[in-house]
Amino acid sequence: MYTLDPATVELTFTNGFRHLVPSFLAARVRGIDSDGDLLVPLCDRPTPMLRDDHTEYLVPLTPCCRATGKGAECSTGVVCRSCFEEVGSKYGLDGQIIAEVSLMTPVKSESLAVRVAVVRPGSTNAYVVTKEIHVGARLPGGLLITAIEPALSIDTCYDCAHVFNEGAPAVHVVQDEEALAAQRDVLHLHCAQIRSADSLRYVVAEQHTATFAALRQAVERLTQSTHRSSKIKNAINDVSTAFDAYSALFEN
Numbered sequence: 571m572y573t574l575d576p577a578t579v580e581l582t583f584t585n586g587f588r589h590l591v592p593s594f595l596a597a598r599v600r601g602i603d604s605d606g607d608l609l610v611p612l613c614d615r616p617t618p619m620l621r622d623d624h625t626e627y628l629v630p631l632t633p634c635c636r637a638t639g640k641g642a643e644c645s646t647g648v649v650c651r652s653c654f655e656e657v658g659s660k661y662g663l664d665g666q667i668i669a670e671v672s673l674m675t676p677v678k679s680e681s682l683a684v685r686v687a688v689v690r691p692g693s694t695n696a697y698v699v700t701k702e703i704h705v706g707a708r709l710p711g712g713l714l715i716t717a718i719e720p721a722l723s724i725d726t727c728y729d730c731a732h733v734f735n736e737g738a739p740a741v742h743v744v745q746d747e748e749a750l751a752a753q754r755d756v757l758h759l760h761c762a763q764i765r766s767a768d769s770l771r772y773v774v775a776e777q778h779t780a781t782f783a784a785l786r787q788a789v790e791r792l793t794q795s796t797h798r799s800s801k802i803k804n805a806i807n808d809v810s811t812a813f814d815a816y817s818a819l820f821e822n
Contacts, residue, residue, distance in 0.1 A: 578720055578739060579676055585669035590739040590759060592720055595636065596674055601667040603630055609665045610638075621664070630665040632657050633760045634732050653732045709765045711772035713743040713755070721756055728755035729765070773819050781819060785812040 579596040581589045587606060591599065598610045607630035612619050619627040629638050635652035639661030642649040648662035649655060707715050713728075718741055721734035734740055740756040757765070765772050789812075792805040 579674050581671050582673040582675070583669040584672045587669060590718065591636070592738060593676075599671055600626065600628055601670040603665045604668050605630075605660075607631060607633065607665070608636065609667055612638075628665045628667060629663075630661055632661050634730060634758065635735055636738055637735065652735060655732065709743065709757075709762060709772070711765060712745060712777070713757075713765070714745075715741055715743055715762075716754060717742040718759075725756045727758050727761055729757055729761040732758070734758070778819060781812075781816045785809070785816045788812040 579591055579593050581591060581596060581599055583589075583602055585602075587602060589599075589602070589608060591608070595608075595610075599608050600611070601609050603609055609628040609630055612627045612629050621627050631637060632639060632650040632652070634655060634657070635650050637650050637652035639648040639657055640651045641647060641662060642654075642656070644656045646656055646659045648657055648659050650657050650661070705715050705717060709715065718739060721738050721740035725734040725740060726732070727734065727740075728743065734756070739759055741759060741762040742754045742756050743762075744754050788805070788808040792802075792809050795802045795805045
């Protein structure tokens with residue numbers, strides 16, 4: 571039902587990581603750094619810029635927009651060249667490649683599970699998570715993934731509110747699976763992965779309130795029972811069911 575634009579390419583790296591990128595970017599990517607950021611040549615020209623050791627000078631792309639960094643008056647001294655949000659100082663420096671591109675695969679199937687490195691925008695303490703996301707999965711906060719498709723230039727990320735570069739990969743989500751025809755929201759791939767990594771942060775308040783109330787009521791019924799009561803087993807089962815439902819909120 572949902573398909574990826576044939577101009578989308580999956581890059582596989584020598585360390586097993588994967589990134590989903592538009593084809594116009596795929597050809598420029600040389601590899602990834604230790605944080606999982608894409609590395610591209612500093613200048614798009616026939617003769618590459620070389621370091622003193624005659625290796626190619628590479629720069630990391632920002633996780634928010636997959637753009638290069640530029641100098642600015644801010645705490646890190648660097649902002650994203652596309653959205654102008656502050657990013658880590660590393661995005662203004664030469665990148666060190668740890669894994670090269672080993673395979674470029676045109677993507678046409680919704681069944682592809684996407685695995686990407688997760689880096690918080692603007693964080694100097696980046697971390698990497700390799701959970702997979704795919705069409706049909708549900709992200710913490712109740713968001714159902716309906717498609718993974720290139721974004722339009724007018725799309726804005728549901729979580730970070732940054733505008734997408736046209737053609738950048740986007741995770742399309744809806745709040746209600748009964749309303750697939752309704753307006754969808756979109757997430758950056760790294761924002762979707764951050765949701766997976768920080769599930770506690772995205773628990774829906776109304777669901778938490780209702781589920782916790784049900785657990786508390788089940789515990790109260792149990793405490794009012796006695797070990798000789800014929801209803802004690804039912805009370806224990808109710809507590810177990812309510813606890814499982816409450817735990818599930820934090821396990822997506």
